[in-house]
Amino acid sequence: MGNTVHRQDSPTRVYRGNTGAMAQDSEGFARAREQMGQHTIPELIDLLESEDVRTRFLAEMCLRDATST
Numbered sequence: 001m002g003n004t005v006h007r008q009d010s011p012t013r014v015y016r017g018n019t020g021a022m023a024q025d026s027e028g029f030a031r032a033r034e035q036m037g038q039h040t041i042p043e044l045i046d047l048l049e050s051e052d053v054r055t056r057f058l059a060e061m062c063l064r065d066a067t068s069t
Helices: 019-036 041-047 053-067
Strands: 004-006 013-015
Touching: 019 053, 041 053
Parallel strands: none
Antiparallel strands: 004 013
16 A cells, blocks of 8 residues: 655655555544543643653643633
């Protein structure tokens, strides 16, 4: 399978593999974000200290959503 190149902004983004796998990962990300968004603000703040990068990332996104920042 080839690479999908998107020139939406600089630098050029190159995705390895097929776009179907990206769509599945996107759906998983949306579900994880929705679940994380159910936490309270104090819980999200605590999750910012997680050793897991994805957990910290999702917690930060949801905290920004919750505080409109």
